[in-house]
Amino acid sequence: MKVTFKIWRQENAKTKGDFKSYEVYDLTKDMSFLEALDHLNELLVERDEKTIAFEYDCREGICGQCCLFINGRAHGPHSNMTTCQLHMRSFKDGETIVVEPWRATAFPVIKDLVIDRSSLDRIIEQGGYINAKTGTAPEANAILISKSIADKAMDAAACIGCGACVATCKNSSAALFTSAKINHLNSLPQGHQEASTRVLKMARQMELEGFGSCTFTGACEVECPEHISIINIAEMNVRRLKAKWFE
């Protein structure tokens, strides 16, 4: 299998970037997309050229590091999938594949396809924790939580923080990410103590970081590898309104 990778190259945040094309042969349909990029980097090393910087860690759809915009879609042509779970069989032989970093003001490019997503960390710092003393592991039934609440919290907690929601949103909004992190903790009794300050501070930080406003297009839900629902955003907005009311 042969493809042409058209890849964004940028030395650092201060320099201008541009696309560069690379023809790559000897690929197989069973290779993962990241393995195909590895192969391209090996060819660049042989040619004594600079390798392409791109991020990954687990390659199992867990860590959220492999954020690439492929042929105009976050994480490639399939919905609800990370880049590391994408395989070359999703592309045609001879196809040109355009690979870019996430595009958002709050995600500046560090090098080539690697972006700085510390803006998401700073949102978490504002309330993505609980103050309850945990001590040793408590007896499992000491705090009774209904199945529906536990399911809701776990669904929100599934967010891997990849930032695909931001990358795919026409407003570069981080509302899906922020609302998932808020609703995960605010739904559980352990998170009730800081519920109001959590939603106010995290939503405020989201705005300070330069993310746009949510206009409910639903694009984020389509691309989210963890199927996080936009209902979380509606719930965050209600929680924020109530918290402001009683501030």
Ligand code: FES
């Ligand atoms: S490398 Fe961890 S989710 Fe893709």
